[in-house]
Amino acid sequence: MKIVMLGAPGAGKGTQAKMIADKYQIPHISTGDIFRANISNGTELGKKAKTYMDQGLLVPDELVVDLVVDRVQQDDCKKGYILDGFPRTIPQAEALTEALKKLGEKVDFAINVEVPDENIVKRMSGRRACVSCGSTYHIVYNPTKVEGVCDKCGNELILREDDKPETVKKRLDVYHEQTQPLIEYYTNEGVLVEVDGTKDMKDVFSAIVDILGA
Numbered sequence: 225m226k227i228v229m230l231g232a233p234g235a236g237k238g239t240q241a242k243m244i245a246d247k248y249q250i251p252h253i254s255t256g257d258i259f260r261a262n263i264s265n266g267t268e269l270g271k272k273a274k275t276y277m278d279q280g281l282l283v284p285d286e287l288v289v290d291l292v293v294d295r296v297q298q299d300d301c302k303k304g305y306i307l308d309g310f311p312r313t314i315p316q317a318e319a320l321t322e323a324l325k326k327l328g329e330k331v332d333f334a335i336n337v338e339v340p341d342e343n344i345v346k347r348m349s350g351r352r353a354c355v356s357c358g359s360t361y362h363i364v365y366n367p368t369k370v371e372g373v374c375d376k377c378g379n380e381l382i383l384r385e386d387d388k389p390e391t392v393k394k395r396l397d398v399y400h401e402q403t404q405p406l407i408e409y410y411t412n413e414g415v416l417v418e419v420d421g422t423k424d425m426k427d428v429f430s431a432i433v434d435i436l437g438a
């Protein structure tokens with residue numbers, strides 16, 4: 225079972241990806257993890273990626289695809305895998321399709337966790353972080369015992385820059401521009417499935433299991 229996870233930042237796709245990986249016993253693969261593994265193992269691809277990262281440059285699509293294709297050919301991927309955060313763009317998606325075709329493989333499901341922007345902005349703006357120990361909370365889903373005070377160390381909680389509505393909206397705009405076309409792409413490939421990400425985490429997961437099969 226080869227799965228691509230799609231969804232806006234803050235839609236909860238990472239959580240769902242982990243739950244899928246656990247249930248179906250397939251690796252949850254993120255590009256960040258692949259980069260780190262290749263760099264720490266000093267592979268040729270890792271060395272190449274590092275030269276870009278050291279200069280503060282984006283790793284080119286071609287190299288990212290090479291790294292992902294290399295990863296999905298490892299032994300633990302025989303039963304399948306779940307890609308989280310890749311592909312991000314149409315050129316990456318096309319390159320992945322081509323590379324998998326050469327291996328006689330294809331993506332089986334592209335799961336889009338659909339959450340309206342307003343909900344994401346609302347969710348993120350409820351997050352609070354401790355200025356001292358870094359603990360994170362949510363005013364609705366994970367509140368502290370005393371409002372605005374860290375349970376662990378008693379210091380002040382703040383709304384981080386990253387979680388402010390303006391910042392979240394900007395990030396969502398970038399997402400829609402760049403990643404939304406992937407939804408069309410995977411629809412045309414006949415593998416797109418959508419789940420309502422506004423529901424409870426467990427309900428979202430059972431909707432996914434209904435699609436993938438128990």
Ligand SMILES: [Zn+2]
Nearest residue numbers: 354357374377
């Ligand atoms: Zn604290």
